[in-house]
Amino acid sequence: MTITAQNSTPDATEKTALKNIAASTPVFGLMTSKQVAAALALSNKTLAAWRSSGRSPLPFLRLGSRVRYRSEDVLAWLQSRMCSAASDAARGPL
Template identity: 50%
Template sequence: MSINSIIGTARDLLDEKEAAHLLDTSPGTLSVWRSTGRYNLPFIKIGRNVRYRRSDLLAWLEKRTRETGATA
């Protein structure tokens, strides 16, 4: 693995604040979602720290995109 791919991977990891900002929610909401399993939103634990891959967040948003008024 090259240093550029390692740096690119590290840039792809967002902390809770950054992930919450991207999803237009709060870090506390993300914490609740993680602890309750309300949404299948992938995350990474590094010690006590939680990180989210930008690509996972964007894919999660894409799966939630609706083309009709149906909420189910």
């Protein structure tokens, strides 16, 4: 993947990747854990740990034994994590 100068920030790259994956999901914009993990550069195990511990406010749907994420929820969660200054970055993990 080539990143152009105007989209070289990680936030822009992550949002673009997430939008591309979300656009390719045919059913109601639902994403699998694997797709979300890839878009956020996380592992499936991290997402599973967040779900089981309730550590992250990233909403998900449980459909039987399957877990899905709505693309708009993932984008909203990602936007809520945006830091505008060094003091915001110091607020700590999740």
